[in-house]
Amino acid sequence: MKENISGCSVEEAMRLIGGRWRMLLVSFLLEGPRRFNQLRRDVPNISQRMLTLELRALEEAGLVLRTVYPEVPVRVEYSLTPDGRRLEKIVEVLKEFGLWLKARPAA
Amino acid sequence: MKENISGCSVEEAMRLIGGRWRMLLVSFLLEGPRRFNQLRRDVPNISQRMLTLELRALEEAGLVLRTVYPEVPVRVEYSLTPDGRRLEKIVEVLKEFGLWLKARPAA
DNA sequence: CCGCATCCGAAACGATACTG
DNA sequence: CAGTATCGTTTCGGATGCGG
Numbered sequence: 001m002k003e004n005i006s007g008c009s010v011e012e013a014m015r016l017i018g019g020r021w022r023m024l025l026v027s028f029l030l031e032g033p034r035r036f037n038q039l040r041r042d043v044p045n046i047s048q049r050m051l052t053l054e055l056r057a058l059e060e061a062g063l064v065l066r067t068v069y070p071e072v073p074v075r076v077e078y079s080l081t082p083d084g085r086r087l088e089k090i091v092e093v094l095k096e097f098g099l100w101l102k103a104r105p106a107a
Numbered sequence: 108m109k110e111n112i113s114g115c116s117v118e119e120a121m122r123l124i125g126g127r128w129r130m131l132l133v134s135f136l137l138e139g140p141r142r143f144n145q146l147r148r149d150v151p152n153i154s155q156r157m158l159t160l161e162l163r164a165l166e167e168a169g170l171v172l173r174t175v176y177p178e179v180p181v182r183v184e185y186s187l188t189p190d191g192r193r194l195e196k197i198v199e200v201l202k203e204f205g206l207w208l209k210a211r212p213a214a
Numbered sequence: 215c216c217g218c219a220t221c222c223g224a225a226a227c228g229a230t231a232c233t234g
Numbered sequence: 235c236a237g238t239a240t241c242g243t244t245t246c247g248g249a250t251g252c253g254g
Contacts (some may be wrong), residue, residue, distance in 0.1 A: 009205025010198060011131050016208065018125045019226075024118050036236050047228050052237065073235045074234090086207065089200050091117060097197060098116025101123065104190070126246080143216055154248055159217065180215045181254085 016061060017087065021046055021054045026084065027091045029064065033079040063087065123168060124197065128153055128161045133191065134198045136171065140186035170194065 017023055021043065028034055028042045039051060046054075055078055058064035063084035069075040080087075124130055128150065135141060135149045146158060153161075162185055165171035170191035176182040187194075 009209065010134050010201045011127065011205070012208055013201045013205035014125070014127060014130055017204075018121070018127065020118065020121060020125065021227095023121055027117050048237075049229085049239095050227065053227095068236095074237095076236060083211070086204060090197075090204060093196050093200050094117050094120045097124075097193060098118070098120035100193065101119055102116065128247095155217075156219095156249085157247060160247090175216095181217095183216060 017090065019054070021050060022058065023087070023091055023094060025051075025054055025058070026063070026080070026087050027095070029078060029080045029084070030088055030091060033067075033077045035078070036076055039078070058084070124194065126161070128157060129165065130194070130198055130201060132158075132161055132165070133170070133187070133194050134202070136185060136187045136191070137195055137198060140174075140184045143183055143185070146185070165191070 017026075024043055025039060028039060034042070036051070036055075039055075040046065040048070043051070055064060055066070059066050063081055065079050065081050065084075067077045067079070069077070124133075131150055132146060135146060141149070143158070143162075146162075147153065147155070150158070162171060162173070166173050170188060172186050172188050172191075174184045174186070176184070
């Protein structure tokens with residue numbers, strides 16, 4: 001299997017950042033660390049369950065850092081790792097394309 | 108529902124171009140028009156069914172043009188519309204990120 | 215050559231209720 | 235506040251067989 005053709009990189013990238021929520025969450029984390037319920041407000045349509053799952057996935061991929069502050073009540077902050085910041089360009093381009101999408105005449 | 112925040116653009120974009128195959132197909136179509144079985148060879152792991160479905164979806168979104176040449180046997184060519192070419196930047200950035208992904212030490 | 219129809223399992227996603 | 239657990243629905247994706 002010739003895995004090294006450039007197209008496969010696209011596939012790998014999409015497998016990691018594909019899905020409805022991932023890049024959306026990253027787009028907010030790019031502005032700075034966020035708490036759990038803060039992200040829920042930022043992304044009103046996401047369910048609690050999906051938010052947990054997606055954050056865990058991003059954490060496991062090394063793109064997001066989860067920090068627990070042992071206060072009462074507990075405080076948890078999510079932030080992008082240096083690796084996670086590599087997604088900034090993708091978010092930018094995606095945002096640009098999305099805006100054009102919503103503006104174009106033909107749906 | 109405040110739909111106009113920039114993040115939502117990202118979501119809309121991902122809903123259109125998300126999925127395992129879409130951007131991969133676009134990445135090949137960027138090189139020029141392709142026939143059905145040509146794409147099957149380019150993307151060895153895609154099933155006939157998915158190739159049909161994804162091409163139809165891209166066509167319906169106005170990103171891909173399907174041209175039927177009434178020869179015998181029939182010849183069908185898929186090419187990007189001008190709108191479809193707007194995906195070029197996304198593919199580039201995705202490709203770059205994917206290559207880095209495969210190269211980084213920590214999996 | 216270029217599909218479509220059908221069936222099926224797997225994965226993504228969502229709603230709701232409950233917990234330290 | 236920040237989650238788990240459970241369940242149901244929807245979408246994704248593969249296998250196979252048929253048709254113009």
